[in-house]
Amino acid sequence: MATEPKRKPALEERESEFSTMSGHPIAPLYGPEVAPADPDAEIGRPGEYPFTRGPYESMHRGRLWTMRQFAGFGTVEETNERFHYLLDHGQTGLSTAFDMPTLMGYDSDHVRSLGEVGREGVAVDSLDDMEQLFEGIPLAGVSTSMTINAPAAILLAFYVLVGEEQGVAPEKLGGTIQTDILKEYIAQKEWCFPIEPAMRLVTDMIEWCSQNMPRWHPVSISGYHIREAGSTAQQELAFTLKDGFTYVERALERGLDVDDFAPRLSFFFNAHIDFFEEIAKYRAARRIWAREMRDTYGAKREESMRLRFHAQTAGVSLTAQQPLNNVVRTSLEALAAVLGGTQSLHTNSFDEALALPTEEAVRVALRTQQIIAFESGAPNTPDPLGGSWFVEKLTDEMEAAAYDYFARIDELGGMVEAIRRNFPQREIADAAFTYQRELDQRKRIVVGVNDFVQEDEDETPILRIDPALERKQVERLQGTRARRDGAAVETALAELKRAAASDANLMPPIVEAARARATEGEMIAAMQEVFGTYTESPVF
Amino acid sequence: MEAATARKIRVVVAKPGLDGHDRGAKIIARALRDAGMEVIYTGLHQTPEQIAETVIQEDADAVGLSILSGAHMTLVPRVVALLAEQGVDDVLVTVGGTIPAEDIPELKKLGVAAVFTPGAGTDEIIDFIRAGATERHEREA
DSSP: OTTOOSOOOGGGSSSSOEEOTTOOEEOSOOOGGGSOSOHHHHTOOTTSTTOTTOSSSSHHHHOOOEEOOEEOOBSHHHHHHHHHHHHHTTOOSEEEEBOHHHHHTOOTTSGGGTTTTTTSSBOOOSHHHHHHHTTTOOGGGOEEEEEOOTTHHHHHHHHHHHHHHTTOOGGGOEEEEOOOHHHIIIIIOOOSSOHHHHHHHHHHHHHHHHHHOTTEESEEEEOHHHHHTTOOHHHHHHHHHHHHHHHHHHHHHTTOOHHHHGGGEEEEEEEOSOHHHHHHHHHHHHHHHHHHHHHTTOOOSHHHHOOOEEEEEOGGGOOSSSTTHHHHHHHHHHHHHHHTTOSEEEOOOTTTTTSSOOHHHHHHHHHHHHHHHHTSOGGGSSOTTTTOHHHHHHHHHHHHHHHHHHHHHHHTTSHHHHHHTTHHHHHHHHHHHHHHHHHHTTSSOOBTTTBSOOSSOOOOOOOOOOTHHHHHHHHHHHHHHHHSOHHHHHHHHHHHHHHHHSSSOSHHHHHHHHHTTOOHHHHHHHHHHHHOOOOOOOOO | OHHHHSOOOEEEEEOBSSOOOOHHHHHHHHHHHHTTOEEEEOOSSBOHHHHHHHHHHTTOSEEEEEEOSSOHHHHHHHHHHHHHHTTOOOSEEEEEESOOGGGHHHHHHHTOOEEEOTTOOHHHHHHHHHHHHHHHHHHHO
């Protein structure tokens, strides 16, 4: 072809084609011919619209990202100890992992909770547990993140009440609660209610927080789980942003002013192993969000257009084989998140393909962030890769791929309808399957798994959860039930049910039920009587 | 040719417990289906009772239990016991997920035929199930 670029013949290259881990093709070379025509408009400066280069002018020169290690296992006492340990070692924010029963809205003594209590996170059944979880931690001085979605309103109520007991008003509490229910139906699969009432609860929280908790992020719109479920980077970007726009639309329909709530929406992305693709993803996310918030949703305040995000390194990239190699993977992923301008970061521990992390592994993960922050020089200037022909081109292509997905989702009638039709679920399952086949066929290499395999590996010490914890937690819960005023609980639950059947905001009756020491499972069951439950028809 | 008369291998892929990590289960379900097997995927959040019932109703040759919640030492023994109670002792039971190495011997003692941990290839799993199910068919023939 006449336009064939001048370069060495393809024969000399290692592969016939190069692509990112998401299958996005990479050209032999990027040069000035792909440079943006109008860099000021298309890229801008850090802290200025469209925020491609970062939400703030000075970025990590002004303030480093928050080093926020996700922790939670066993009982509240143990997790509380881990929190104190992390704070003592220089961590600057707390992040709570709840166990499966808590995420699904079951109390620890529910038959479905058997064997699951405290396994993958901490069990929190009632306000009693929340008080213990934050024992000795002044809530005025920390920012807390809570990874919970379907029952998020209940856990937020518990937290607000712990603050109240410490003399800290809701407007002084800082932190984030995940609340992103759409990605649950898409990927993470922990739900309590059908989609519509679940969306109403999210909107109730956005509304209530905009009036009562100005420092709180009521939703963390999350691509992390979408990516872990096997999506491509492009799908992660597109589905996450589309979920975000859907929450914005619901809040606008509720009559809220976009500039009253949008500044409190935040994001949570995966930091996967394909270095440049990830950086392009974060940059594209900021630009798309800014443009749509301004032009489609009428935001006037820059805070409403600024996409800020938390990142976590990719759990799925960790291997059970030769686990120390995971320290290297996590470092690369964390560096991508930092260069991509993250506001906070969790680095996974090297033993997490085996079990929950040991204390030593968690320490190495935190040290990884500290090495990037204080030794590598990476935070010295905002968006150091901005202007790279390759990174700018990849950012543009990432953005174009997201808009393709937006159009397909709109054709289906929006995100909620697309989820009902299994569209994102199927796209993700297809991508996950394609990737696995590529590994099986060794078209892609994962060191230690399908190449560079080492026989006779030493066993890595892992964290074991004592099965006796479950009994201990059940006893605690029974103690709560015995001590509280049963009639007050009944009244509060009846009020919650009445509110659920009306259009009232559900946060106030949830706070009151929590105050009466109603359990999470009791409140969920009360709402399920009105809302019903959810069952998916899986696609594979 | 043997394949012309051979029964199709029937496999139940199940997600016991509360964890929503279904990436692996769905990949395996699809790989087994592509390999010509009849695959019944239970979907998420199944109780051991539901799984045992599905295995029996579907007259499955094999069941793959996918667990990434750490609850395997509670849930797997229950599925195995429930199958035994119903007199089902010839179904190939396999487990996949984040299973610590030291738990594997105990699971095998219970009658689990194989445990596939992170990094296992789909071909390896297909071959294992095909071999086990074919043996079962031969015993019945």
